[in-house]
Structure formats: structure tokens, C-alpha cells
Amino acid sequence: MIRFFVTPEELSGEAIQLTGENARHAKVLRLKQGEEVLLCDGMGEECLCKVENPEDLTLRLVERRPSSSEAAVRVSVYMAFPKADKLEHVIQKATELGAAEIVAFPAERCVSRPDEKSLKKKLERWQKIAASAAEQSGRGVIPQVLVLDSYQSALQRAALADKALLFYEHEDTVTLHNALDSGAWKTVSLLTGPEGGLEEREVQKALDAGLTVCTLGKRILRCETAPLCALSAVMYAAGEY
Amino acid sequence: MIRFFVTPEELSGEAIQLTGENARHAKVLRLKQGEEVLLCDGMGEECLCKVENPEDLTLRLVERRPSSSEAAVRVSVYMAFPKADKLEHVIQKATELGAAEIVAFPAERCVSRPDEKSLKKKLERWQKIAASAAEQSGRGVIPQVLVLDSYQSALQRAALADKALLFYEHEDTVTLHNALDSGAWKTVSLLTGPEGGLEEREVQKALDAGLTVCTLGKRILRCETAPLCALSAVMYAAGEY
Numbered sequence: 001m002i003r004f005f006v007t008p009e010e011l012s013g014e015a016i017q018l019t020g021e022n023a024r025h026a027k028v029l030r031l032k033q034g035e036e037v038l039l040c041d042g043m044g045e046e047c048l049c050k051v052e053n054p055e056d057l058t059l060r061l062v063e064r065r066p067s068s069s070e071a072a073v074r075v076s077v078y079m080a081f082p083k084a085d086k087l088e089h090v091i092q093k094a095t096e097l098g099a100a101e102i103v104a105f106p107a108e109r110c111v112s113r114p115d116e117k118s119l120k121k122k123l124e125r126w127q128k129i130a131a132s133a134a135e136q137s138g139r140g141v142i143p144q145v146l147v148l149d150s151y152q153s154a155l156q157r158a159a160l161a162d163k164a165l166l167f168y169e170h171e172d173t174v175t176l177h178n179a180l181d182s183g184a185w186k187t188v189s190l191l192t193g194p195e196g197g198l199e200e201r202e203v204q205k206a207l208d209a210g211l212t213v214c215t216l217g218k219r220i221l222r223c224e225t226a227p228l229c230a231l232s233a234v235m236y237a238a239g240e241y
Numbered sequence: 242m243i244r245f246f247v248t249p250e251e252l253s254g255e256a257i258q259l260t261g262e263n264a265r266h267a268k269v270l271r272l273k274q275g276e277e278v279l280l281c282d283g284m285g286e287e288c289l290c291k292v293e294n295p296e297d298l299t300l301r302l303v304e305r306r307p308s309s310s311e312a313a314v315r316v317s318v319y320m321a322f323p324k325a326d327k328l329e330h331v332i333q334k335a336t337e338l339g340a341a342e343i344v345a346f347p348a349e350r351c352v353s354r355p356d357e358k359s360l361k362k363k364l365e366r367w368q369k370i371a372a373s374a375a376e377q378s379g380r381g382v383i384p385q386v387l388v389l390d391s392y393q394s395a396l397q398r399a400a401l402a403d404k405a406l407l408f409y410e411h412e413d414t415v416t417l418h419n420a421l422d423s424g425a426w427k428t429v430s431l432l433t434g435p436e437g438g439l440e441e442r443e444v445q446k447a448l449d450a451g452l453t454v455c456t457l458g459k460r461i462l463r464c465e466t467a468p469l470c471a472l473s474a475v476m477y478a479a480g481e482y
Contacts, residue, residue, distance in 0.1 A: 069459040096466050098458065137460040176482045217339065217482040218310040219378040225337050232473035233482070241417045241458040241474070 001038050002029060005135055005142065008041040016049060018057040026057050036062070042134065042142040044070055067140020071098040073238040074187045077227050078158050080107035080151075080194035081114075086224040091126050095133035095143050097231045098240065102130070103146045105154035109196035114147075123147060151202060155209035158189035164211045166191040167226055168203050174214040176230065180237050188234055192226040242279050243270060246376055246383065249282040252305075257290060259298040267298050277303070283375065283383040285311055308381020312339040314479040315428045318468050319399050321348035321392075321435035322355075327465040332367050336374035336384050338472045339481065343371070344387045346395035350437035355388075364388060392443060396450035399430035405452040407432040408467055409444050415455040417471065421478050429475055433467040 004022045016039065018026050031037065031051045037059065040046045046067045049059035077099045079090055091102050106113050114122050126145040134142040148154050158164045162185035165176070191211065193202075203213055216229055235241065245263045257280060259267050272278065272292045278300065280288045287308045290300035318335045320328065322345050332343050347354050355363050367386040375383040389395050399405045403426035406417070432452065434443075444454055457470055476482065 071458075093466055096460060096462050097470060098460055137462065139460060175480075176477060177480065215482055217312075217476065219337060219339055219380060221337050221378065225334055228469065229338060229473040229476075232470040233477035235458065235470075236417060236474035236477055239416075239418065241456055 001036055002031070003038040003040060003135060003138065005042045005131060006039050008043060008045075011039055011041045011045065011047055014061050015052075016047070016059045016061065018059065023057050030054075031057070040067060040140050042131070042140075044141050046140055069138045070140045071235060071238065071240050073185070073234070073240070074100040074161075075231060075234055076101045076103060076158065076161065076187075076189045077231060078103045078105060078154050078189055078191040079227050080105060080192065080198070080223070081110045081112055082194055082223045083112045088126065088129055090224050090227055091129045091143075091145055092133045093228050094231055095130050095139065096137040097228065098139070098235055099143050099231055100141070101144045101146060102126075103148060103154065103157070105148040105151055107151050107194050107202060108199045110194045111196075119147060152205070152209075154191065155206055155211065158191050159210045161185075161187040161189040163187070164189040164191070164209075165230070166198075166203065166206045166211045166213050167216050167230055168193070168213050169197055169215075169220055170200075170203075171213050171215045172218075174212065176214050176216065176233055176237075179212045179214045180234070190227060190230045190234065192230070193223060195223050242277055243272070244279040244281060244376060244379065246283045246372060247280050249284060249286070252280055252282045252286065252288055255302050256293075257288070257300045257302065259300065264298050271295075272298070281308060281381050283372070283381075285382050287381050310379045311381045312341075312476060312479065312481050314426070314475070314481070315341040315402075316472060316475055317342045317344060317399065317402065317428070317430045318472060319344045319346060319395050319430055319432040320468050321346060321433065321439070321464070322351045322353055323435055323464050324353045329367065329370055331465050331468055332370045332384075332386055333374045334469050335472055336371050336380065337378040338469065339380070339476055340384050340472055341382070342385045342387060343367075344389060344395065344398070346389040346392055348392050348435050348443060349440045351435045352437075360388060393446070393450075395432065396447055396452065399432050400451045402426075402428040402430040404428070405430040405432070405450075406471070407439075407444065407447045407452045407454050408457050408471055409434070409454050410438055410456075410461055411441075411444075412454050412456045413459075415453065417455050417457065417474055417478075420453045420455045421475070431468060431471045431475065433464065433471070436464050
């Protein structure tokens, strides 16, 4: 079924009209009268609608319901700023895989870090990538992309989750299984380092902040592979598939 | 520790000399006398060596052992030919994530499929990508990249594993958990479709061939995301992390 993201305001009434980008998209798709489409507010609510008039793109509400494609577990992906387009790759893939938010932060060995000036534009671009991936994968929520200005603030924010995990290539005892098998969890933070890895003292800071340091296996994963591997495994552990 | 892939023949003696590409690489790295390096035959055996002479790059064997970075489970990734560079992406990432082999095959909705003439060159290129990712991620085995000429042969080959799974976006009952929770397994085949998905009759053929059809959750994954998500989850289920 064709899906459109609209604002929560647009979704509040009984009669809905597609506008702007959605209208242009709908024209291309040549919606037919009576055809069912799904409108999502990007925050977890969706409306099943029928096309009333394909000319002016008015829709009639059939059913309002919570989005059926969201995971029961809320996973936040914390990624140290990587080089070039790797962050964009992770934003797209993590959105498909059901992440609730993607948070970029600086770490000591980060070679790239957007300056204040370019950050606003980049954030807009990153949020668009998340929106587009959410639409394509049938998400009911568009994950938020956030940028934090210090490693310490990333740790403090990540630590608020039921399970706050940092993946470190030199950890060889505590597995993701170990970390997830104890106690109940509804919210999870997954923190991974930049290309060169995290400094030992950064790992110590994470322990001090209450994170669990664990391994993703005996192979060294690239910085863009680790968060997606961890996210896929956590969604499996949460019973999503 | 620095790692080199050598041929099994080069690894058979007590005195080993780095040659060719490895020698060039070793010169760049400026190996020191007495420095420890790891030589892997790419088939699961590795030799811990010490540099005897940094000039002519002779090494002395310290210990011969099975590779410590290989997964206990053997996972084969079967992927319908995708467009452009997506197969290369999957080869690189699946290698990092520990796949034993990556097998490309044609499916009805594949829009891209290399012709006979270009295939040999492409296979060489793909195998190089696997070798390079294996080296970077510290694998002891270079996964083989294979190309099959029919969907049916992919099914027959995949079905030989203890668990042969096909992921289908319209399956909403059988989960990966369901498929893995019954019985023991040491070998797993993961089969995913092309951009447009698999045809219903292709899914029926897979069932006939003995594969289990299961879901990767409520979100629609891109054709390059699905195999890596499944592989990450299977490695987690196998206790790798």
C-alpha cells in the first residue's frame, strides 16, 4: 500500500488533502478513486484512508490506528563521527532496521567533525535521509538524528536506557548475550567508536558512566558495520524476527 | 598484530619469505627484526611468526594453529543479483560479519545480471573485495564468492545446510527465531531476493526444495540490508557475541 508522511496536524481531521511534495508524488503515482493509502504522522500513528477525489487529492479517513510496523523495543544508535558518507549510510540502514534515533558524537580519534556552520545544513540532510528510509521501509516513526557536542554528553544520555552498551574491539569476555540476558529491557543504547576505535580512557569513562562494555565477536568490524550488526542482533534478541 | 594472507604452500615450511604484494606491503609497514606477524592461509590455519630479517623479509615460525577468529557456525549468504555496486557492498560486509561464502544467483525480478563475458573479470574483482575485507577484519578464512546460473541451483545448493532459510517480506508468521530454535545447526544458508522482491512462485519453489520461509520483521528491508541483518542475527543466535 502507498504510504505518505504528513504532519500530525494534517492527520487530525476527517478530511485530508495531500499537499506539497506528497501531492506531487501522488500525481506521479496516479492514485485512483477508492484506492487505499496509508498516512503516517511519523510519530507512531497512522491513518488508513481512501482516495475520494484523485483530482484535488482529497482522502477519506477509514481507520486511525497505532503504527503496526514499529518495534516494541526502543533502540538508540550512538555513533562516533565517521569520515565522509558513512554516517549517511548508517542513518539510512539503522532507520530500515528500526532504530528510534541516531545520535552522532565526537570521540578522540574522530578525523571528521562538521563545524558549527555546516552542521545545520547537514542535520537537515541527515533528517531527510531518515525520513526517506522510513517511508521506503514502511516505518511509522521517522527516527530523529541528533548531534551532541561532547563524548561525555553522549555517555550521559546513552546511560539513561535500560541497557546502555558500548562495543569495544579489545573486550573479549562480555558478550552482547551476557549484556542482554539479565533483567528486562525496553530501551537500549548502542555506542560504537570511530574509524580508529575508541581510546582506552574513553572506554573507562563509559564504564564510569554506567555503560556495559561488550564484544561483537572475534572479527574487527568497520565503524559503519558495527552499529548495524549490533542493532540487527538486538532486534533479534527483542523478538522482532 | 599485522596479518598477511599467503598460499597454503608458502605456509607449509619452517622458513617463510614474504613475496609479491605482501612484500611490498611489508616494506611500507617497515617491519622490525623480532616483530611478530600473523600469516594466514585463508583456509582456517594461521602461523604466528617473527621477523628474522627485515631486509629480505624472511620470517621464523613460532606457532602453527587453527585461526582463532572464525565462527563455529558456517553461514552461506545467497543473494539474488542486485543492481550496480550493492553486491560488492554485501560481499565486503558479509565477510566482516563472518560469512563462509557469498553466492549470487539470478531471480525473476533481477534487473541486472552480468553476461558470460564480463563475469570472469567481475568474479575476480569480487574475490579481491572478499580477500581485502577478510584481511582487514582479521578473518582466518577468505569467503568464496560464487555465481550460480539458475535460481533452482541456488535452492538445491542452499538446501544442503542444516538450516536453509529464505526471507520473504510477505511472510508474517514464521520468524527467524522459530526457524533457528528447533534442532541443532552447524551450517546455515540465508537466501534473500532482488530489489523488487521474489515472485510468489519462486517462494513456493523454495518451500518445495525444503527451505524455511521466514520474516525479518515488520519493516521492508532493502535487498542489500536484508542479508546483513539476517547474518548479524544468526551469528548472535550462534553465540558469536
